Amino acid sequence: MSPRRSLVLAVDPIACQGHGGCAELFPEGIRLDDWGYPILRPGPVPDELMAHARWAVSNCPALALRLEAPAAERRR
């Protein structure tokens, strides 16, 4: 079995409307600032929390939250 690719959370700050649902669905990785916008915990999402992270991503009403490869891997 190949090792699972590590993923980090990312938010499109223009698309994000501050609904705040993500922090409720995935409090281990997301908290809200004083104005209701998400502050993401840096670094890869641990495997055991990945299901929660995906749940938060798929429930973002603005489609602003995503899981992606770490920046270092995305640059050629």
Add this chain to the structure above:
Amino acid sequence: MTGPGRAVPTLLLDQAGDDERLLAACPTDLAGHRRRHPRPPAPGRQPDPDLLDAIERSGLTGRGGAGFPTAQKLRAVGAARGPRVVVVNGAEGEPASGKDRVLLTHAPHLVLDGAVVAAAAVGAARVVVCVDRSQPEALAAIRTALAERAAESDGAAWQVAASPSRYVTGQSSAIVQWLGGGPAVPTGVHAHQRGVDGRPTLVQNVETLAHLALVASQGPAWFRSLGTVDEPGTTLVTVTGAVARPSVVEVALGSPVPDIIRRAGGSSEPLQALLIGGYFGTWVDARAGLQARYSRAGLAPLGAGPGAGVVIALPATACGVAETARVLAWFAGESAGQCGPCAFGLPALATAAAELARGAAGPAEVDRLRRWAGEIEGRGACRHPDGATALLRSALTVFAADVEAHAGGAPCAGSSRPPALRVPAPGEGWR
């Protein structure tokens, strides 16, 4: 028609130094310019690898604020599938900076030569010159210069655009969106991938382009003969505040900061701090700043950098807390309002800083300001909010004694004096 007021209405052009390249006395008409500067290579459809190599060897970096290696940026655009576009970025949104408009007015053909060089390097035929619409002299100089060049047929298809006077207009994705008929606000899309009309686009600051013209005509070794090994060449600096002659000066990178102040006539009163890099910059203690050298490496130990090429001298009689609060209010007003942390965070920072300035905020509010600064930073689509938080954080450090006095309910005497830093009037629209 003139736009909102500028922070630096009148600037002298200082040509008394030994390092003038861009600001060297030169006729502004094309015939006079051509007696000193050869015609740049005509752009072709493909990138010019030899030219790119020469630019890389020169070590030129962007002079618009980010300091990115120019050759690397050109290569990224050249590597994308054509047709490509070059945008001359004369938006100069930094309110404390006047170097770009001075350069556009004083040496329009040098800037345009540089744009042709850039077009040849990346393989672009179309060049769009964007100038802040509140700068009629710079716009007129460029229009006159382009009319003169029509007979020269330099191989570029030119267009002039008078861009909105807003801080974030100069951000490359914002200028691209505005040129496409949209609002001049950042989109987060990389111009080199998807720029003007969806074409790969080079957005380059006017000063960088003027240097590029000289790199092409004089060669990389000549370019490196001034400046430091790691940071070669000269750079333009707008020097304002408590100096005898507010000026735009040209200095070799690595020059002592006191030399820069001296070139602007020296300080006009005792100084307490310098704001280096612009409003999108960093406060440094005057004593430390006056012992530093003007380069990335020289200013890094102070947490500062050349940024957009600005040094503002803050007199000892001014209140750094009140000055910072006013600039933060300007930052908040210049937010494009697209990203929550910027749209809501910057007004909150500005309000809390203003309360601190008038002695209406205590230590708990100062702690909250620090927390907000840390939380807002890095969370916008562009770096506008980061400018505000960096300025605030440096103010809380450099003016720590004043901050403490204000938080104790006793604002310093300087907080009631007239502003030392000029803040532009609220901006116009985004189109």
